[in-house]
Amino acid sequence: MGRLSELDKVKSCPSTYVLAINDTMNVLNGKWKLPIMAALGFGKKRFRELERDIPNITPRMLSKELKDLEANGVLKRIVHDSMPVVVEYELTPSGYSLETVLDSMIEWGLHHRKTFIGKH
Structure with a gap:
């Protein structure tokens, strides 16, 4: 993932990442x-x-x-x-x-x- 350095600093997955994945899956589901x-x-x-x-x-x-x-x-x-x-x-x-x-x-x-x- 290109965001690993950011994630290492935060130690948790930002909610914006979860929302982005959900948005993507909602469009591409099925x-x-x-x-x-x-x-x-x-x-x-x-x-x-x-x-x-x-x-x-x-x-x-x-x-x-x-x-x-x-x-x-x-x-x-x-x-x-x-x-x-x-x-x-x-x-x-x-x-x-x-x-x-x-x-x-x-x-x-x-x-x-x-x-x-x-x-x-």
Whole structure:
């Protein structure tokens, strides 16, 4: 943690850190939000592309999670004025700012799968 020197001085976790973690978890809670964000990390995608990229997600759940992420400012829905109407989803700057977190999670998950899950 980049805040260890501050924590050493205080000897307890500041309440602002706990609130920040809770805020983050409230936005990213659930099974599907991080996979959706990871898929959008590769660029704009349409609904069906997201369905293909994320195995086992139902259209209803994808729709719900996209609405939640949009309401929390993590992604934006872009409606193109065309015939037929084309809708794309894209991460916002706030969503892209989680890229290092997602990269770390991917790295950890790949290592964990190789060293722990592969042995069981």
